[in-house]
Amino acid sequence: MCGPRSEHNERRATDGRLASIACLVSLYMFPTRSFILCMLVSSVSSAHYMYPIRVRFPNIRTGLTQWMTVGYMPFIKPGHAPTRADRRKLRMQRDELLQRCLAVLCDRLITASKDGFLVRLQQQSDEVLAVPRVVLYAADHPEERHVLGLKLNGCLFPCSQCLVNKTEQSCPGAVCTERPVLYTLEMQMEAALLYDRGCSGGRLNQIAATTCALPFVPVLGAFHGLGTGTLGLYKVFGFDLLHVRSNCSCLSGE
Amino acid sequence: METYDAIATGTPMAGSAPMDAAAPTAATASILAGAPVAAMPLMSDHRPWPCDHCARRFRFGVGLRQHIAARHSSSSVLLASTAVVYPSVATASTLATPDVDLGSSTPPVHVSDATVEDVADTMTTDENVAVGGVDQLERGVISAFMPRPVRPVGCVSAAIQAYYQSKGDLMRTGPLVPPNRQGGVSAFNSVELRKFRMFALATGGAGLSQTARVEYYDGVVAAERQTRLLNSATGGPSMLGPMESSFPTAAAFLRSLKSEQSRCLSEMGWRVSDIELAGRSFKFYSRDLVDVAREALQMATSVVLNSRQRFSADGRRVLRTSALDSDIYQAEQADVFRKHRHCQKPVFALAVQLFSDAALVSWNGGRFGEDCMGSLPACAGGGRWVGGGLHRDGGVPPPLMEDELLLQRACSGKSMPALLVGNEDAASDDEPPPLEDLHVGTEERVVWATLRAQRASRY
Numbered sequence A: 001m002c003g004p005r006s007e008h009n010e011r012r013a014t015d016g017r018l019a020s021i022a023c024l025v026s027l028y029m030f031p032t033r034s035f036i037l038c039m040l041v042s043s044v045s046s047a048h049y050m051y052p053i054r055v056r057f058p059n060i061r062t063g064l065t066q067w068m069t070v071g072y073m074p075f076i077k078p079g080h081a082p083t084r085a086d087r088r089k090l091r092m093q094r095d096e097l098l099q100r101c102l103a104v105l106c107d108r109l110i111t112a113s114k115d116g117f118l119v120r121l122q123q124q125s126d127e128v129l130a131v132p133r134v135v136l137y138a139a140d141h142p143e144e145r146h147v148l149g150l151k152l153n154g155c156l157f158p159c160s161q162c163l164v165n166k167t168e169q170s171c172p173g174a175v176c177t178e179r180p181v182l183y184t185l186e187m188q189m190e191a192a193l194l195y196d197r198g199c200s201g202g203r204l205n206q207i208a209a210t211t212c213a214l215p216f217v218p219v220l221g222a223f224h225g226l227g228t229g230t231l232g233l234y235k236v237f238g239f240d241l242l243h244v245r246s247n248c249s250c251l252s253g254e
Numbered sequence B: 001m002e003t004y005d006a007i008a009t010g011t012p013m014a015g016s017a018p019m020d021a022a023a024p025t026a027a028t029a030s031i032l033a034g035a036p037v038a039a040m041p042l043m044s045d046h047r048p049w050p051c052d053h054c055a056r057r058f059r060f061g062v063g064l065r066q067h068i069a070a071r072h073s074s075s076s077v078l079l080a081s082t083a084v085v086y087p088s089v090a091t092a093s094t095l096a097t098p099d100v101d102l103g104s105s106t107p108p109v110h111v112s113d114a115t116v117e118d119v120a121d122t123m124t125t126d127e128n129v130a131v132g133g134v135d136q137l138e139r140g141v142i143s144a145f146m147p148r149p150v151r152p153v154g155c156v157s158a159a160i161q162a163y164y165q166s167k168g169d170l171m172r173t174g175p176l177v178p179p180n181r182q183g184g185v186s187a188f189n190s191v192e193l194r195k196f197r198m199f200a201l202a203t204g205g206a207g208l209s210q211t212a213r214v215e216y217y218d219g220v221v222a223a224e225r226q227t228r229l230l231n232s233a234t235g236g237p238s239m240l241g242p243m244e245s246s247f248p249t250a251a252a253f254l255r256s257l258k259s260e261q262s263r264c265l266s267e268m269g270w271r272v273s274d275i276e277l278a279g280r281s282f283k284f285y286s287r288d289l290v291d292v293a294r295e296a297l298q299m300a301t302s303v304v305l306n307s308r309q310r311f312s313a314d315g316r317r318v319l320r321t322s323a324l325d326s327d328i329y330q331a332e333q334a335d336v337f338r339k340h341r342h343c344q345k346p347v348f349a350l351a352v353q354l355f356s357d358a359a360l361v362s363w364n365g366g367r368f369g370e371d372c373m374g375s376l377p378a379c380a381g382g383g384r385w386v387g388g389g390l391h392r393d394g395g396v397p398p399p400l401m402e403d404e405l406l407l408q409r410a411c412s413g414k415s416m417p418a419l420l421v422g423n424e425d426a427a428s429d430d431e432p433p434p435l436e437d438l439h440v441g442t443e444e445r446v447v448w449a450t451l452r453a454q455r456a457s458r459y
Helices: A006-011 A084-113 A139-147 A181-197 A201-211 A242-249 B002-009 B021-033 B061-071 B082-095 B114-124 B123-135 B156-165 B190-200 B212-234 B242-244 B250-268 B289-299 B327-339 B401-411 B424-429 B442-458
Strands: A028-030 A038-042 A047-056 A058-062 A067-077 A116-122 A127-137 B171-175 B273-278 B280-286 B346-354 B370-376 B385-390
Touching: A047 B289, A067 A084, A067 B289, A084 A139, A084 B156, A084 B280, A116 B289, A127 A139, A127 A242, A127 B289, A181 A201, A201 B061, B002 B280, B061 B280, B114 B346, B190 B212, B190 B242, B190 B250, B212 B242, B212 B250, B250 B401, B327 B346
Parallel strands: A127 B346
Antiparallel strands: A028 B370, A038 A047, A047 A067, A047 B346, A067 B280, A116 A127, B171 B273, B273 B280, B370 B385
């Protein structure tokens, strides 16, 4: 978002997985509409659209090395709302649903990210303490903003990693100060509490203008290592090969 | 769960301030606890934000801050910022637990044991800066209009986890398979039967339909019977085939498949959660990530327990070839080793990568079959948007095999060699392709023109 040579992209390239496609990060991709997999599950009362969430453990060299499906998230179809306020409410519900699904999915993992869990490996005679830490959330930019609880548009700071102003984001040498993790999380926490009570719209607007935050606090911030320690909450996002391949194949068709 | 209970009910924890003491604090605690409005103790005039310097009350904290800045800015530094500290202290009463890590050696502070000044005194310099977002000494100077976060005393990550636990979704989570259908014995107890099972349940991703399963059973049984007739004609053994001997009828085969699904789902630990949102209930199907990780680790024959940063031969360049020698993993590993340095057992940082199909989360509600727009400033001669392929979804028929081959051929040029490979190592072991290589060759243009023509004729 900040230009091809900005600090933003350099930080993204610090992940070894992304280093080889660092030149692709400078592409301004925006898939306006794409479906990869959509399950239609018919229940007794209604039908829900769902999409899977997968997990992978790079420490495992031989064994279950592929992506494993660990959840199917419900999806609220957008549209069909008569007024703008209804559409906004629908968007808020989608974001809240996403966060709550992630919270259910990751609750024990969050606890384990601090304390670890004992496991017995085949290659080790004794038990070892495994401390899980999230090192990658593969997502495109819109999903990244949704997962982080940040506004997708209509905000001053469209970059998730730094606080570059939107009027300077394409300028070379734009000042990119790192987005403060703890400050943003605390503001989002306050906004979430206020939003749940349905009060203080002015304060919510103030928080939204300052941090581009929606009134949701990201579940990923509860992970140790993301919301504590190295504070890598805004550094774990990256493209996955599926998206890059799909989108770049479109570009090469021009 | 102590934290959850405190948040959900707004009841002060043991050792915290009683509800009738420190009225502003209690009022704010109720606000933060998400208690209904009627349960708030200070709602006589429906203005829960009182000023400590005069008798005025305010409906919102912002108004109170503006009032203090305008009317009482000459008061002492701490008194001028009481409106800021109140939420922090109130949150401390609900969120401070023995598990909460302050990030320093300072123990958690409970409201009943300390006044506002005591809270400030017990904090280190860094925390003084953190409370209210400003330094204590500068509170009277900095404008009260600056947004300051509600600072829960303790680790913000613990507060986030407690916040989502207070939603009660975990309470409404149960096993996907009812207990009375768990733990059955599999009827597919031979290699042939397991292959039948795999074909019936995994073909096409979701397996065969009920009708197709019956047809599949009939086909297999017919083949077995024909084989038995041939064997009897040639003098060979005449015995029932594996399918017919195990499942006399198609209904028995279907029932066994059904129980097999239940058995597998229960063994894998699939759960279902009812997420109540705006009067609607959503089903969320999931597995426990810790169980998944434990199972994957126990089945693995080779696990990397310690990864080190690698350098090039001249020692001037850091080599990053996979997720395990990336900077973020190295930092996390160092953090894990530091925090668990007193652990008696071997410790390692388990890297977790998450991926959800972003297309659905990012869906903006557009119509089916829109173009994928992309801007290629480096190789397309500027920041113009270019449109290319069509994305597919359930409403659009899947592409022909020729389309897939054309797509692969278009992508398999030397411009993007790594992207075609489905694993991470193959993609990251290569050097990034130079920008010049991203230009499309003549052959690829021909392929793409053909592909576009095919798609245009179809849609």
